[in-house]
Amino acid sequence: RGPPEPTEPAEPAASAELGGSDDVRGPGGLSERDRAVLAVERRGWPGPGAKERAIREQLGISPTRYYQLLGALLDDPRAAEHDPVTVNRLRRIRAAKREHREG
Structure with missing residues (x-):
């Protein structure tokens, strides 16, 4: 019996797609992944x-x-500073x- 097999993360690291670690903080203190999430949300989508x-x-x-x-x-003030x-x-x-659900 050998050492346990390493487990794969549940999600692939976004940093691989983005070319760096998602722990790297950029301007405004947001990670590269955080900035990429906001960029995706900023775009218009055809369908x-x-x-x-x-x-x-x-x-x-x-x-x-992603969501x-x-x-x-949305609850992080650094995100509001980056893309208000x-x-x-x-x-x-x-x-x-929320109001619609509660009302």
Whole structure:
């Protein structure tokens, strides 16, 4: 019986797709992956499936993980400093959805 086999991460590292570690902080204190998530969200998407495909291909993560990261970014003041237009727009959309569910 040998040493245990190393386990693969649940998601491929986005850093491989982005050319660096997602722990590397850039201007404003956001990681390269955080900035890439905001950039994907900033784009317009032509139809269903295109955004999810881009998330997988460009970021190397699942759409579910993408939306988890995006949700955390909306609560991060560094994200609002980096891209206030996108973050504030998404915060308004999130607040409207919450209000609709509760109301």
